[in-house]
Amino acid sequence: MKKIKYTEITPEKIYIKRRDFIKKLGLSTSSLMIGQNFLNNAYASSNSLEPTEYRYISTYNNYYEFGTRKSDPVEKSQDFKTEPWNIKIDGEVENEINISALEINNMFESEERIYRLRCVEGWSMVIPWLGFSLSKLLDKAKPNNKAKFVEFISVYDPVQMPGQKYPILQWPYREGLRIDEAMHPLTTLVTGLYGKKLPNQNGAPLRLIVPWKYGFKSAKAIVNIKLVEKMPTSSWMRSSPREYGFYSNVNPNVDHPRWSQASERVIGSGILSERIPTQMFNGYGDEVANLYSGMDLKKYF
Amino acid sequence: MIKYFKPFVFILCLWPLGIIILDIYYNNLGAEPVKKIMNHFGEWTLIFICLTLTMSPLKRITNLSFWIKFRRMLGLFVFFYATVHLLTYVGLDYRFDWDPIINDVLKKKYIFIGFSAWLLLIPLAITSSQKMIKILGRNWKNLHRLVYVIAIFGSLHYIWLSKTIFFKPLVYTLIIVVLLALRIKIKKRDVNYG
Numbered sequence: 001m002k003k004i005k006y007t008e009i010t011p012e013k014i015y016i017k018r019r020d021f022i023k024k025l026g027l028s029t030s031s032l033m034i035g036q037n038f039l040n041n042a043y044a045s046s047n048s049l050e051p052t053e054y055r056y057i058s059t060y061n062n063y064y065e066f067g068t069r070k071s072d073p074v075e076k077s078q079d080f081k082t083e084p085w086n087i088k089i090d091g092e093v094e095n096e097i098n099i100s101a102l103e104i105n106n107m108f109e110s111e112e113r114i115y116r117l118r119c120v121e122g123w124s125m126v127i128p129w130l131g132f133s134l135s136k137l138l139d140k141a142k143p144n145n146k147a148k149f150v151e152f153i154s155v156y157d158p159v160q161m162p163g164q165k166y167p168i169l170q171w172p173y174r175e176g177l178r179i180d181e182a183m184h185p186l187t188t189l190v191t192g193l194y195g196k197k198l199p200n201q202n203g204a205p206l207r208l209i210v211p212w213k214y215g216f217k218s219a220k221a222i223v224n225i226k227l228v229e230k231m232p233t234s235s236w237m238r239s240s241p242r243e244y245g246f247y248s249n250v251n252p253n254v255d256h257p258r259w260s261q262a263s264e265r266v267i268g269s270g271i272l273s274e275r276i277p278t279q280m281f282n283g284y285g286d287e288v289a290n291l292y293s294g295m296d297l298k299k300y301f
Numbered sequence: 302m303i304k305y306f307k308p309f310v311f312i313l314c315l316w317p318l319g320i321i322i323l324d325i326y327y328n329n330l331g332a333e334p335v336k337k338i339m340n341h342f343g344e345w346t347l348i349f350i351c352l353t354l355t356m357s358p359l360k361r362i363t364n365l366s367f368w369i370k371f372r373r374m375l376g377l378f379v380f381f382y383a384t385v386h387l388l389t390y391v392g393l394d395y396r397f398d399w400d401p402i403i404n405d406v407l408k409k410k411y412i413f414i415g416f417s418a419w420l421l422l423i424p425l426a427i428t429s430s431q432k433m434i435k436i437l438g439r440n441w442k443n444l445h446r447l448v449y450v451i452a453i454f455g456s457l458h459y460i461w462l463s464k465t466i467f468f469k470p471l472v473y474t475l476i477i478v479v480l481l482a483l484r485i486k487i488k489k490r491d492v493n494y495g
């Protein structure tokens with residue numbers, strides 16, 4: 001039933017693409033269709049890429065700029081203005097770029113990318129984003145050889161973002177990646193969700209998604225992408241360096257100091273469903289593990 | 302009058318249980334129902350701790366012994382909701398999968414202190430009857446002062462499980478600190494006060 005709703009709101013082309021994608025993964029569509037009642041969902045495997053329902057993706061958000069409750073972003077972001085929106089790509093680049101979100105949308109074709117999202121709090125969703133690899137945009141800026149890291153700076157606008165009136169985190173929100181992480185094809189600049197424009201509560205107009213890292217690494221409402229030589233300090237590292245490291249790769253073997261990361265609750269799977277084991281690199285180890293070969297991931301958490 | 306009042310308060314104390322049953326029935330618990338249930342009972346445990354601790358000061362302030370008559374019932378509801386809270390965690394969230402549970406209890410300080418608080422509640426629940434009060438005599442009062450420790454453990458549990466320190470855990474901590482401070486002052490004047 002939920003499936004039918006999705007096809008209704010999804011442009012056909014994307015919908016078919018999505019079906020192909022699921023088929024390529026070797027999952028039969030019919031098995032996904034029956035998996036709707038909670039008993040079946042109780043056995044949902046961690047490899048399932050069945051998207052979480054839109055109503056959860058769009059109402060259960062951590063976006064402290066709008067408040068710390070999960071419902072704050074959807075309730076308080078509806079009048080947030082995302083137009084006009086300018087993004088600057090600067091720092092250690094040969095070709096500084098000033099560009100609007102609209103121009104970015106026209107310049108790069110967004111495709112559907114269905115990724116797992118694992119929150120550091122211990123829950124997960126599967127989200128059908130629309131977006132493209134960040135590397136495409138960075139290539140245009142031509143990082144120079146001093147560019148070792150990339151810093152992402154989100155918007156600072158306490159008038160529109162009530163959460164920024166409180167010093168919960170250092171504002172504006174900052175995140176960072178190593179340059180090779182940023183250039184990895186899985187690292188996505190997101191422009192949409194479920195075949196539509198990105199909702200404000202999910203980080204419109206432009207956000208990052210780094211599917212093998214905890215959700216907070218994926219900055220929302222980005223206004224500045226800075227290529228830098230030294231490792232940037234993210235807002236969460238600043239707030240609690242013992243608990244939030246620069247890498248923050250999803251890792252079931254490295255706990256958050258205060259709670260376990262070994263398993264996760266699947267959003268929307270119902271009251272009787274079990275936790276599922278968390279996967280190394282959120283299940284993207286085949287693609288990204290080589291970025292960290294030889295590194296002690298307990299030390300570089 | 303107290304005769305009619307007590308059953309009424311008893312029913313009222315079941316409200317947090319009733320509300321969650323309705324929410325489950327109407328599928329009203331949102332994206333993370335298990336967490337919602339767990340947090341619901343955790344918060345109500347803390348609220349009942351605060352209510353229990355309010356009875357003696359109320360008796361002092363109003364000069365009515367009426368309040369004390371509810372103290373035992375409220376205290377037992379603390380134990381009841383703490384136990385339901387614990388069972389939600391052990392049974393519904395972790396499906397009696399003991400390895401991660403034992404790991405949490407031993408290694409995660411917020412679980413450790415919450416579990417300690419629950420353990421400390423057990424002797425208080427067992428010795429809550431009139432008969433036990435008589436048997437234990439003066440020791441009963443000393444034993445039941447454990448509730449102060451439980452209250453502090455409960456608020457630490459809440460602070461430590463919060464991702465960053467937010468408003469609510471601090472409000473509860475403040476309320477508990479005030480309720481405990483009221484006792485220190487009063488005790489100087491009245492040694493028999495419990």
Ligand code: HEM
Pocket residue numbers: 336339340341342343344345346347350383386387390412415416417418419451455456458459462
């Ligand atoms: C006197 C005893 C206890 C009190 C007063 C208490 C209180 C609370 C409170 C206030 C919350 C947070 C509610 C919210 O965020 O809205 C909570 C959450 C929680 N408590 Fe307790 N608790 C107690 C005992 C325990 C015990 C014995 C355990 C398990 C061994 C436990 C495990 C948890 C867990 C797992 C959470 C949810 C954490 C999360 O995922 O957000 N608590 N508790």
